[in-house]
Amino acid sequence: MICGRANPESAWHRDREEKRMKSNGKTISKNTVIIKRLDADHGRETFKNYLPLNREMVKEIGKKVKMIFDDLGGSSLIKSSRDVYIKPNAVGSNAYVYTRPEVLEAAIQYWFAAGAKNIYVIENCTQANCTRFVFETIGYNAVCKKTGAIPVYLDEGDAVEYDFSGKKSVGSDPKGYVLTKFKMPRIIHEKLIREKDANLYVNIPKLKTHSMGVVTLGIKNQWGFPIHCDRSPDHNYNLPHKIVDVLSHVRPDVTLIEGVEGTIFGHYPPLALADRCVRPFRVLIGGKNVVAVDIVGARIFGKKIQDVPHLKIALERNLGDGIQSEQDITITGDYSTYDDLDILDELSQYGGQYPDDLIPEFPKDVTIIKGKEMACREGCVNNSLSVLQGIYLDQHGKGGWTMIMGKGFEKDVIDNITGPVLVVGPCAVKETGSNLVDRLGGKKVYFSRECNDLTALVESMCHLMKVSPFKLAPPINLIKAGYLLLQMKLNRSSARMTNPLANFVKLR
Secondary structure (H helix, E strand, C coil), X not given: CCCCCCCCCHHHHHHHHHHHHHHHHCCCCCCEEEEXXXXXXXXXXXXXXXXXXXXXXXXXXXHHHHHHHHHHCHHXXXXXXXXXXXXXXXXXXXXXXXXXXXXXXXXXXXXXXXXXXXXXXXXXXXXEXXXXXHHHHHCHHHHHHXXXXXEEECXXXXXXXXXXXXXXXXXXXXXXXXXXXXXXXXXXXXXHHHCCCCEEEEEECEEEEECCCEEXXXXXXXXXXXXXXXXXXXXXXXXXXXXXXXXXXXXXXXXXXXXXXXXXXXXXCCXXXXXXXXXXXXXXXXXXXXXXXXHHHHHHCCCCHHHCHHHHHHHHCCCCCCCCCHHHXXXXXXXXXXXXXXXXXXXXXXXXXXXXXXXXXXXXXXXXXXXXXXXXXXXXXXHHHHHHHHHHHHHCCCCCEEEEECECCCHHHHHCCCCCEEEECHHHHHHHHHHHHXXXXXXXXXXXXXXXXXXXHHHHHHHHHCCCHHHHCCCCCHHHHHHHHHHHHHCCCCCCECCCCCCCCCXX
């Protein structure tokens, strides 16, 4: 998976230095953020059908991507290895949750034209899935084949251990970390950390709010680097601290937020709610300082630094390259002030900020019980509700069961549970798990034992709601699926993938 570095020729180095000096005749500071508007018609009367972009939009994306990268330094940004690593957001294969393949393709074509020798498209998708399947179903494998880029599935291969350093362990601090170390793929350790001065790292997230992290932009995109099993513990009130911990180890050279569309009401919109959750912002936002880019990106949603915990923590930990406030950032391009960033002129309809929490549409025949304490939006609550909402609205999943999360329950509330019950998170499991199993029997009690064990949630809900896991992803040829699964196994994937028989067999 890791290719050897190129031997740079001295002539290429001289040309590179000349281009660095010229930098297209412009001086762009590291704390400058460029915003380009996409004028082409999005061509959508409804967002309930996710379709490729029209030819006019694709052409304009190529032009605007080039303008942004040129203004940031263009070929002068390519380093001595001439290798470029591009990380899109390929969290999953649901519509509008991942970076548009058209933007990824434009970026790949740009960096090859700028002198890159090898371009690697790197990602580790969310839990309950594996990156090979995601790349295949959302078109990234096709983009790589077309352009000559190399896909790198970060859930496969060796990993290297790093520290979650933002807090002490729970043994020293009751609000500290349960897990103080995590593993990142070896290729990230070697190419983007140890040899960061030789390799260009380009970060291309999707413009989204996030029901657990407020927004998911350039900083949150780095959360794809910890392996699946190390993301689950502390996915609670400690999530913003851990996001910044990862950023402290690995930081992109260039960030380009893809905002052809953006999502509000969270980051995983059900198609049934797409016309409320997806907004046609039609912008691209670029810069060299990922913190600056995210501060500007958050303002598209009307959100300031104090509204986004991981942004506030990043500045407190001096990861903003001198930025202390929004006023330390220069905005240029098609917009020049924060007041301009109400792009669709509709923020007032939402009280000045687009919502990042879920639309409260859940099955009426599923009883949702939250404890008085530790029902964390960042973990057991919104992670569970997001999965529940998607399976209910898009797959017409069945109800007739109970879900509990948090701790501090009234005894009679728990004692009144008679049917199947899903117990989510370590707090609820510790307080109620044994009692429920003793009273109802193991066949009626399902467990998702960590703050954010997405695989356990999906498997449990597929069984409870009688929905096949195959329906949760775009269709794929069974022979192709078998081949991808074999490759995943042969390459020792660490992905926590949903069992395809979860609707038939109780697994949790």
